[in-house]
Amino acid sequence: MIQKAKFRKLALFSAEIADSKKALDIQTYDAGSKSTLFYYAVVMSVESGPQMEAVEEAVEAGFKKSGIYPLHRDGVQSKNWKILDYGGLIIHVFAPQTREFYGLDRMYFEYKKIEWGRKAEKTSRKLPGKKAGSRKT
Secondary structure (H helix, E strand, O other): OOOHHHHHHHHHHHHHHHHHOOOEEEEEEEOOOOOOOOOEEEEEEOOOHHHHHHHHHHHHHHHHOOOOOOOEEEOOOOOOEEEEEOOOEEEEEEOHHHHHHHOHHHHOOOOEEOOOHHHHHHHHHOOOOOOOOOOOO
């Protein structure tokens, strides 16, 4: 059984993979105790069907290297949305208009957003004189 900390790493890894395939508006969410279905969710937009396929394939290939496979996937034939379910991690890949229609970002409003990759680096650069994770005493 995969622990919650491992799912967090997978969520961040999937965001980085999606970013490498030029996915847009990638958001990572920590459900905390608010969901009994998953710990983390990643939501992103893509501009075309081929890009959607590329993101899905890259995430699956990246996880497969660690022996991790989706428990379920949906939207296999769709060019508007795909969902990869890894148990404690749900990955949503949407065309922009479909993402707006389903409104998952509004639904996940209460979940904590997790900074990842370039976003996290930008945040740490905004705090001159402090190292990431250090506290002022």
